[in-house]
Amino acid sequence: MTATATRVLVLNSGSSSVKYQLLDMADGRRLAVGLVERIGEENSRLVHTPLATGGEKRETEGAIADHETALKAVAAELSADGLGLDSPQLAAIGHRVVHGGLRFTEPTVIDDAVLKEIERLVPVAPLHNPANITGIRTAQALRPDLPQIAVFDTAFHSTMPEYAARYAIDVETADAHRVRRYGFHGTSHAYVSRRTAALLGQDPAEVNVIVLHLGNGASASAVAGGRCVDTSMGLTPLEGLVMGTRSGDIDPAVTFHLKRVAGMSADEIDELLNKKSGLLGLCGDNDMREIRRRIDEGDERAALAFDIYIHRLKKYIGAYYAVLGRVDAVVFTAGVGENAAPVREAAVAGLEELGLAVDAGLNAVRSDEPRLISPEYARVAVAVVPTDEELEIAQQTYALVSA
Numbered sequence: 001m002t003a004t005a006t007r008v009l010v011l012n013s014g015s016s017s018v019k020y021q022l023l024d025m026a027d028g029r030r031l032a033v034g035l036v037e038r039i040g041e042e043n044s045r046l047v048h049t050p051l052a053t054g055g056e057k058r059e060t061e062g063a064i065a066d067h068e069t070a071l072k073a074v075a076a077e078l079s080a081d082g083l084g085l086d087s088p089q090l091a092a093i094g095h096r097v098v099h100g101g102l103r104f105t106e107p108t109v110i111d112d113a114v115l116k117e118i119e120r121l122v123p124v125a126p127l128h129n130p131a132n133i134t135g136i137r138t139a140q141a142l143r144p145d146l147p148q149i150a151v152f153d154t155a156f157h158s159t160m161p162e163y164a165a166r167y168a169i170d171v172e173t174a175d176a177h178r179v180r181r182y183g184f185h186g187t188s189h190a191y192v193s194r195r196t197a198a199l200l201g202q203d204p205a206e207v208n209v210i211v212l213h214l215g216n217g218a219s220a221s222a223v224a225g226g227r228c229v230d231t232s233m234g235l236t237p238l239e240g241l242v243m244g245t246r247s248g249d250i251d252p253a254v255t256f257h258l259k260r261v262a263g264m265s266a267d268e269i270d271e272l273l274n275k276k277s278g279l280l281g282l283c284g285d286n287d288m289r290e291i292r293r294r295i296d297e298g299d300e301r302a303a304l305a306f307d308i309y310i311h312r313l314k315k316y317i318g319a320y321y322a323v324l325g326r327v328d329a330v331v332f333t334a335g336v337g338e339n340a341a342p343v344r345e346a347a348v349a350g351l352e353e354l355g356l357a358v359d360a361g362l363n364a365v366r367s368d369e370p371r372l373i374s375p376e377y378a379r380v381a382v383a384v385v386p387t388d389e390e391l392e393i394a395q396q397t398y399a400l401v402s403a
C-alpha cells in the first residue's frame with residue numbers, strides 16, 4: 001500500500017444483485033455508489049452515481065447474464081469517471097462474504113486457502129457464497145496486486161452463547177458435520193445496533209437492542225451491550241422470519257413429508273423453500289411495495305401473506321424481549337424495514353404492555369436519516385436506522401490493511 005492509497009472499494013454481491021461503494025477512508029468521503037440488480041434476468045439494471053465528480057446518476061437497462069459480467073460493467077462505470085480499479089489510490093477491495101463457518105470470525109485477507117474454505121461452505125449458503133466467490137475472483141483478476149479482504153456475515157454472531165447456537169439434536173452428529181446456528185446479516189446487525197445506541201445518546205455497551213433487518217432476506221437479532229446473544233437465521237440463511245422467497249421457520253418434518261409423500265428430491269425441496277416460498281410462495285409477489293399496492297386494491301391473498309409475515313415478526317420481537325429481559329430499542333432496517341411504514345406499524349401494534357408503540361406521524365416520515373418513531377411516553381424506543389453494510393465493510397477492510 002502506498003502512502004497515498006486510502007481508497008477502498010466494497011463489493012456486496014448478493015444472490016441476484018451487486019451493491020458497491022468506493023470510499024476514501026482518509027476523509028470518509030463516498031466517491032461512488034451503485035447497484036446492479038436482477039442479474040440473470042432480461043431486465044437487469046445498473047445504477048451508478050459518481051459522487052466524487054458531482055456527476056448525475058446513470059442508469060443502464062438490459063440483460064446482465066451473471067455476476068462476472070455485472071462486475072466488469074461496474075469496473076467500466078468507475079473507469080468512466082477516473083475512479084477505475086487501476087487507480088494507485090486504491091488500498092484494498094472489501095468483499096461481503098455471507099458464510100464464514102466456524103473458522104472466520106474476523107475480517108480476513110483472502111488467499112487461496114481462504115478462498116477454498118469459502119468454497120467449502122457453498123452448501124450452507126447456496127444463494128450467496130457462489131456470488132461472493134465470483135466477486136472475489138473477478139476483482140483478483142482485475143487487480144492481482146491488491147489486498148482483497150473478506151468480511152463475513154456470520155462474524156458478529158459468533159458471540160452467541162452455546163445454548164442459543166446449538167440445535168437440540170444429537171451432539172456427535174451435529175459436531176461431525178458442523179451443524180449449528182451461525183446467523184447472517186451480522187455486518188448490518190453490528191452497524192445498526194451501534195448506530196442505534198448513538199441515536200439514543202448512549203454507550204453501545206449499556207444498550208439492549210432488537211434489530212429487525214428486513215430486506216429480501218430478513219433476520220432479527222438480540223444484541224445485549226453490543227454483543228449478539230441470539231439471531232433468527234441458523235445453519236443457513238433459511239431459518240427464522242418470513243422472507244421475500246424463503247419460508248423461514250417450518251416444522252423440519254415438512255421436508256421428509258414432501259420427500260416421502262410428494263416424491264420431491266432434496267434439491268427440489270431446497271429450491272422450494274429458498275426460492276419459491278416466503279411472500280412469493282404465499283401470494284406470487286416478493287416485493288413489499290407490490291404487496292401493499294395489492295392490499296390497497298382489496299387483494300385477499302396479498303393481505304394474508306402480509307399477516308403471516310407480521311405474525312412471525314411479532315413472535316420474534318416477543319421472543320427476543322424475553323431473551324434480553326430489558327429492551328432499550330426495537331429498530332427496523334434494510335429495504336422493507338426502512339421504507340415500509342405499514343410493516344413497522346403492524347409489527348408493534350398491540351405490544352403497548354411491553355412499552356412498545358409507534359407514533360403514526362413520525363412513522364409516516366420518509367428520510368435517509370436514523371430516527372425515532374415511538375411517541376415520547378413509550379418506555380422502549382422504536383427506531384428506523386438505515387443500514388450501511390458497505391461502510392462497515394470498508395472500515396473493517398481499511399483497519400486491516402492500514403494496521
Ligand SMILES: Nc1ncnc2c1ncn2[C@@H]1O[C@H](COP(=O)(O)OP(=O)(O)O)[C@@H](O)[C@H]1O
Pocket residue numbers: 014017214215216217244286287288289334335336339340
Ligand atoms: N419503498 C418501499 N416500500 C416497501 N418495501 C420496499 C420499498 N423499497 C424496497 N422495499 C423492499 O425492500 C426489498 C429489498 O431490500 P434490500 O435490503 O435491498 O434487500 P437485499 O439486500 O436482500 O437485496 C424489496 O424486495 C422490497 O420488498
Ligand SMILES: CC(=O)OP(=O)(O)O
Pocket residue numbers: 014015098128153184185215216217218237
Ligand atoms: C444472508 C442473506 O440472506 O442475505 P441477503 O438478504 O442479501 O439475501
Ligand SMILES: [Mg+2]
Pocket residue numbers: 014215216217334
Ligand atoms: Mg441485503
